[in-house]
Amino acid sequence: MTSSQDSSLWQHSCQETVATKPLTGVTTADLLVIGGGYTGCSAALKAAELGAEVCLLEAEEFGYGGSGRNVGLANAGLWLPPNEIEARLGTEHASRLSTELAAAPDLVYGLIEKHKISCEATRQGTLHCAHASAGMRDLEERYNQLRANGAPVELLPADEAQKRVGTDQIHGALFDPRAGTIQPLGYAKGLARAAAQTGARLHCSSPVVALSRDGGAWQATTANGGRVSAKKLIVATNAYAGPIKGFANPSVVPVHFFQAATKPLTPAQLEYILPGLEGCWDTGLVMSSWRLDQAGRLVIGAMGALEHFASGIHTNWLNRKTSTLFPALKDPDFEFLWSGRIAMTGEYLPKILEIDEGLACFGYSGRGIGPGTVFGSAMAEALITGNKDVLPIPTSRDHQLPVAGLRSLYYETGATLTHLVKDRI
Numbered sequence: 042m043t044s045s046q047d048s049s050l051w052q053h054s055c056q057e058t059v060a061t062k063p064l065t066g067v068t069t070a071d072l073l074v075i076g077g078g079y080t081g082c083s084a085a086l087k088a089a090e091l092g093a094e095v096c097l098l099e100a101e102e103f104g105y106g107g108s109g110r111n112v113g114l115a116n117a118g119l120w121l122p123p124n125e126i127e128a129r130l131g132t133e134h135a136s137r138l139s140t141e142l143a144a145a146p147d148l149v150y151g152l153i154e155k156h157k158i159s160c161e162a163t164r165q166g167t168l169h170c171a172h173a174s175a176g177m178r179d180l181e182e183r184y185n186q187l188r189a190n191g192a193p194v195e196l197l198p199a200d201e202a203q204k205r206v207g208t209d210q211i212h213g214a215l216f217d218p219r220a221g222t223i224q225p226l227g228y229a230k231g232l233a234r235a236a237a238q239t240g241a242r243l244h245c246s247s248p249v250v251a252l253s254r255d256g257g258a259w260q261a262t263t264a265n266g267g268r269v270s271a272k273k274l275i276v277a278t279n280a281y282a283g284p285i286k287g288f289a290n291p292s293v294v295p296v297h298f299f300q301a302a303t304k305p306l307t308p309a310q311l312e313y314i315l316p317g318l319e320g321c322w323d324t325g326l327v328m329s330s331w332r333l334d335q336a337g338r339l340v341i342g343a344m345g346a347l348e349h350f351a352s353g354i355h356t357n358w359l360n361r362k363t364s365t366l367f368p369a370l371k372d373p374d375f376e377f378l379w380s381g382r383i384a385m386t387g388e389y390l391p392k393i394l395e396i397d398e399g400l401a402c403f404g405y406s407g408r409g410i411g412p413g414t415v416f417g418s419a420m421a422e423a424l425i426t427g428n429k430d431v432l433p434i435p436t437s438r439d440h441q442l443p444v445a446g447l448r449s450l451y452y453e454t455g456a457t458l459t460h461l462v463k464d465r466i
């Protein structure tokens with residue numbers, strides 16, 4: 042395995058490029074979007090489609106944050122099951138959100154097709170796998186709730202699930218045919234390219250360092266001295282928010298997730314390991330995920346950070362987990378290893394904050410491909426048309442998350458301890 046903590050498969054295999062330059066000088070726009078992940082790029086694309094003058098500023102490269110680092114499971118809905126969404130949002134808002142997010146994969150795959158985004162798009166469904174018999178009970182409960190909401194999910198018994206994944210280590214699975222897998226960085230860059238081709242002005246390497254309201258407009262300054270004056274604002278910086286003078290970034294709990302990718306599997310291995318190309322994650326408290334990429338690599342990951350002294354615990358666990366799931370991959374030869382930060386909210390639900398003539402969205406809690414695309418587009422439409430009814434959830438005025446740092450430490454300690462003691466063979 043490479044010793045680099047940030048050797049990402051997605052950087053290696055990305056086929057999309059976006060030609061932009063840092064912002065220099067002074068410019069004006071109807072809408073300023075800060076952040077070039079799924080949320081920001083989807084917002085810029087929608088606003089440009091609506092004929093608005095859009096300027097998007099990204100601190101690094103498009104897809105630098107969660108959008109270029111994730112597993113690439115383009116799911117329908119959120120991580121929370123429907124009844125828990127209803128308990129938190131109430132029946133009306135929960136039903137609206139669930140309906141919009143059920144259709145999120147259609148939006149994502151529709152954009153990929155429309156803009157010919159090169160991102161290894163595969164729509165063969167996902168398998169939420171039971172890691173133990175208790176996990177199967179959780180899946181049965183989710184199945185009942187999802188079916189009651191009209192979702193076309195199927196509950197697979199152990200033998201069928203094991204055949205589809207190519208392992209005897211799972212106790213069943215919940216199959217969702219609406220979902221699929223993508224090359225996540227390719228999708229982020231492709232959305233950025235589509236926005237630019239539709240007329241949005243995009244600038245990479247342009248971190249916003251100061252924001253203020255002046256003369257009825259937003260005034261933004263970048264680290265390299267560029268300035269934008271815009272009527273409306275969308276902040277889409279999520280778990281990767283850099284400090285902006287004059288703007289308090291919404292508080293989220295950063296949860297780390299790391300992944301590794303093998304060399305391409307052999308044709309014989311690909312005959313039985315995920316032959317149907319579903320993307321998978323499991324019911325473990327410290328969740329794991331696995332899928333194939335287009336080259337036939339196994340991409341496997343779990344909660345955990347690679348940046349601390351005990352990160353070897355996570356990578357040792359990954360070797361054990363891989364060879365337990367797939368004994369033919371004993372001593373897996375990982376070529377890539379990288380990690381990212383997930384923005385969790387206290388309720389595991391995304392939030393839209395209303396700011397003066399602007400909106401900030403964050404906290405997809407590990408489900409941002411579909412939701413980021415939906416929320417970004419809806420926020421742009423709401424601001425450009427003035428119709429806030431298009432937003433999928435009610436907005437809030439402020440968001441406090443006490444002891445966010447401690448909560449993050451709690452998740453990381455839990456993941457480290459679990460990986461230290463569990464799944465030993």
Ligand SMILES: Cc1cc2nc3c(=O)[nH]c(=O)nc-3n(C[C@H](O)[C@H](O)[C@H](O)COP(=O)(O)OP(=O)(O)OC[C@H]3O[C@@H](n4cnc5c(N)ncnc54)[C@H](O)[C@@H]3O)c2cc1C
Nearest residue numbers: 076078079080100106107108111112114249283381409410
């Ligand atoms: C490891 C991992 C696995 C995941 N797996 C999945 C999955 O399988 N399926 C799924 O649906 N979701 C998954 N997620 C969640 C998903 O990736 C995120 O929810 C989604 O990418 C968030 O998109 P975003 O555009 O809101 O934020 P980001 O993609 O994080 O983009 C924010 C951008 O803002 C920029 N920025 C920050 N500060 C400034 C500033 N001051 N000025 C200008 N720009 C700034 C950053 O550089 C960054 O590019 C995963 C996340 C991670 C980290």
